[in-house]
Amino acid sequence: MNKKRHILVVGSGVSGYAAAVAAAESGGVVTIVDKACYPGGQCTHVNVGTICGLFIKDELIEHPFLTDFYKSYCDFDEQARVINHAGYPVLSYDWKRLTDYFSQKLTENKVEVLSSAQISGIQTSGSLITEVLIEKNGEELPLAVDAVIDCTGKAVVTEFLGTETICSDNYQAPAYIFELSGVSANSEFQLQMILSRFVAKMDFPPLYVVPGSFKTGKVVLKLALKVAGTDDEDQKEQLLVATQKFVQEKLLPELKEQTEAFGKATISVLFPEMGWRTGKRPKGKKILTENQLKGSFKSSDFVAVGAWPMEEWKEDGQVEIKTLTGVCYGIPAGCLRHNTFDNLFMAGKNISADERAISSARVTGTCLQTGFAAGKMAGADNAMDLERVIEKLYQTIEHYF
Numbered sequence: 001m002n003k004k005r006h007i008l009v010v011g012s013g014v015s016g017y018a019a020a021v022a023a024a025e026s027g028g029v030v031t032i033v034d035k036a037c038y039p040g041g042q043c044t045h046v047n048v049g050t051i052c053g054l055f056i057k058d059e060l061i062e063h064p065f066l067t068d069f070y071k072s073y074c075d076f077d078e079q080a081r082v083i084n085h086a087g088y089p090v091l092s093y094d095w096k097r098l099t100d101y102f103s104q105k106l107t108e109n110k111v112e113v114l115s116s117a118q119i120s121g122i123q124t125s126g127s128l129i130t131e132v133l134i135e136k137n138g139e140e141l142p143l144a145v146d147a148v149i150d151c152t153g154k155a156v157v158t159e160f161l162g163t164e165t166i167c168s169d170n171y172q173a174p175a176y177i178f179e180l181s182g183v184s185a186n187s188e189f190q191l192q193m194i195l196s197r198f199v200a201k202m203d204f205p206p207l208y209v210v211p212g213s214f215k216t217g218k219v220v221l222k223l224a225l226k227v228a229g230t231d232d233e234d235q236k237e238q239l240l241v242a243t244q245k246f247v248q249e250k251l252l253p254e255l256k257e258q259t260e261a262f263g264k265a266t267i268s269v270l271f272p273e274m275g276w277r278t279g280k281r282p283k284g285k286k287i288l289t290e291n292q293l294k295g296s297f298k299s300s301d302f303v304a305v306g307a308w309p310m311e312e313w314k315e316d317g318q319v320e321i322k323t324l325t326g327v328c329y330g331i332p333a334g335c336l337r338h339n340t341f342d343n344l345f346m347a348g349k350n351i352s353a354d355e356r357a358i359s360s361a362r363v364t365g366t367c368l369q370t371g372f373a374a375g376k377m378a379g380a381d382n383a384m385d386l387e388r389v390i391e392k393l394y395q396t397i398e399h400y401f
């Protein structure tokens with residue numbers, strides 16, 4: 001990189017964190033902005049509880065950033081690798097530890113973190129974004145940028161630009177997650193059996209134990225809501241309030257009364273956000289489709305490896321899991337590049353993909369990789385350099401295709 005590039009990452013979820021670190025490693029001056037007051041996005045605000053998409057069968061995907069992340073987390077907790085309900089290896093994590101890990105890595109990489117802030121305007125010139133206005137504490141700060149990476153999980157930058165998004169009438173159903181203390185049982189399996197019987201009797205939405213979360217009388221539970229996904233922010237807020245009320249005033253009192261295992265349970269954490277699995281995404285130079293998730297699809301601009309099955313949560317609270325036909329698939333760089341703005345990149349659940357393809361590519365292990373790739377791509381000085389960066393990203397994962 002000749003002159004230091006100013007790179008803005010919008011959203012400090014798992015993909016934003018990876019993008020910011022990768023952009024800083026490329027020599028960029030990086031700012032990350034998030035409306036929330038701590039990093040981690042859905043991993044820490046929703047506490048989805050496990051990191052999927054890190055493995056191909058039982059083997060960790062060979063990718064430098066994933067390896068580093070996996071090893072660092074297992075140094076914290078040697079028991080973190082567990083098997084989930086469907087039989088896949090995943091990494092269980094503690095949301096506070098993960099928040100600290102992200103914060104520490106952003107600081108080490110000298111990323112400027114603007115939390116409790118959001119973008120309020122964008123200036124463009126031709127096919128380039130030149131300046132972004134950031135609103136923090138009631139003030140607007142102008143930031144000149146060479147590249148922007150949209151990691152908001154809901155096409156926030158694209159919406160400001162007024163360009164095309166990929167929408168669906170069929171977004172996945174959301175879930176709400178909370179932690180209980182004072183729970184007594186022999187195993188997670190036993191707890192799951194108790195919960196399954198309880199929800200069937202009460203006609204409540206399905207309740208799942210987050211794998212690896214039952215420790216010292218605490219357990220994290222995922223309530224799979226029987227409603228359709230939406231992009232409507234007011235509806236989202238109303239559902240969050242109603243669900244928190246339901247958990248506190250109906251679900252827990254009944255659970256305490258009707259089961260011995262939860263007889264002394266209390267709520268230790270009500271997570272601050274509802275978990276919306278999918279929503280609108282920016283349209284990129286390419287769109288990842290279900291057909292491309294077949295192992296036979298090849299492209300020399302693959303920058304990430306997807307290995308998680310297509311996992312779709314339906315309005316009836318049930319999940320449909322469709323195994324990949326190959327062992328893995330590649331995500332082309334074009335899905336991380338905005339359709340019309342040349343210095344706008346996307347990562348995480350915000351990549352350009354159809355609703356079926358994102359049901360696989362949205363998992364955290366894949367978000368880490370697309371974040372890393374978008375960060376490296378945003379660090380490229382010019383079009384030729386970008387081609388070189390993409391080639392290098394491809395070389396690190398080429399052996400999978």
Ligand SMILES: Cc1cc2nc3c(=O)[nH]c(=O)nc-3n(C[C@H](O)[C@H](O)[C@H](O)COP(=O)(O)OP(=O)(O)OC[C@H]3O[C@@H](n4cnc5c(N)ncnc54)[C@H](O)[C@@H]3O)c2cc1C
Pocket residue numbers: 010011012013014015016033034035036039040041042043046048049050051052053117118119151152153156174175176274275276277347348349350362363364365367
């Ligand atoms: C209920 C549920 C269960 C899941 N279970 C699993 C699981 O078990 N394993 C797994 O691997 N994955 C799971 N996932 C998927 C995975 O957690 C997410 O897809 C992934 O965390 C998305 O990361 P991201 O960085 O792309 O986006 P996000 O985590 O959504 O981060 C986006 C960030 O952008 C910020 N932001 C949004 N709007 C603005 C704005 N206007 N200005 C500034 N900042 C903004 C947000 O505050 C947030 O921090 C689950 C998801 C859900 C919803």
